[in-house]
Amino acid sequence: MNILRPVVTIAQGLGYELELLGSVLARLHHVPARARLVADQIYQSALQTVHVVLVVGTFIGMIVALQTGIELARIGQQDQIGTIVSLSMAREMGPFITATILAAAAGSSMAAEIGTMSVSDELSALEVLSVDRVKLLILPRVVALAIAAPLLTILCDTVGILGGGFVAQSQLNVSYQLYLDSAVEALRDPGRILPLPKDVYGGLFKSFVFGVIVAVIGCAAGLRASGGALGVGQATRSAVRDSIIAIIVTNYFITWALYQS
Numbered sequence: 001m002n003i004l005r006p007v008v009t010i011a012q013g014l015g016y017e018l019e020l021l022g023s024v025l026a027r028l029h030h031v032p033a034r035a036r037l038v039a040d041q042i043y044q045s046a047l048q049t050v051h052v053v054l055v056v057g058t059f060i061g062m063i064v065a066l067q068t069g070i071e072l073a074r075i076g077q078q079d080q081i082g083t084i085v086s087l088s089m090a091r092e093m094g095p096f097i098t099a100t101i102l103a104a105a106a107g108s109s110m111a112a113e114i115g116t117m118s119v120s121d122e123l124s125a126l127e128v129l130s131v132d133r134v135k136l137l138i139l140p141r142v143v144a145l146a147i148a149a150p151l152l153t154i155l156c157d158t159v160g161i162l163g164g165g166f167v168a169q170s171q172l173n174v175s176y177q178l179y180l181d182s183a184v185e186a187l188r189d190p191g192r193i194l195p196l197p198k199d200v201y202g203g204l205f206k207s208f209v210f211g212v213i214v215a216v217i218g219c220a221a222g223l224r225a226s227g228g229a230l231g232v233g234q235a236t237r238s239a240v241r242d243s244i245i246a247i248i249v250t251n252y253f254i255t256w257a258l259y260q261s
Helices: 005-025 032-045 047-074 078-119 122-128 131-172 176-186 196-222 228-259
Strands: none
Touching: 005 131, 005 176, 032 047, 032 078, 032 131, 047 078, 078 122, 078 131, 078 176, 078 196, 078 228, 122 131, 122 196, 131 176, 131 196, 196 228
């Protein structure tokens, strides 16, 4: 029985999160009425993490360029570094890094805010007043992260590619113009689903899904918090942990669906 307890706990948590996601989807028509709350959440989750995305995205692009460029230089193919960096950032690194930052910043914040309301009986008070807490608290946060994640991913991709160009020019003797030309050319491959570059819309779709995942898991952890300050801390920790695990697992299946031959 002790062996099955973690499995049961995970299943219960997943079921609660899916139920919460369904409740949010059923209330999407209320988004225009909650536009102000959505805008506030976008500010808190997106604008306040822009500087982190800028720094991390730039150095991730530089690391990818340096690591792959050194190996390509051994076979005289360092002029392909722009292709590798742009594809890596657009397909995987941009969406993943952005989602991880949001999980650590926005997801933990949501869990702490709602968890504090839960342990202080504010959520019970809303229920007594017949206030729909999903429409008031959860819907704006989920919509905000669904919007903010792709926007931050675009920013992360851009600075990562530009940072990789700096390394290519200064460390690998590849001209900046050649680097940019190869990077742009690599992202022009149109997809079958949309008449847009497949790697671009594929990465943005990933970031959209990741944003929803982070918001739902963070809010669910907060709603289930109990036991005072200790419970809020546990909810915050589990929100970040579960969000990152869900991002990694979901990333695999989305990649498989988009790029299988």
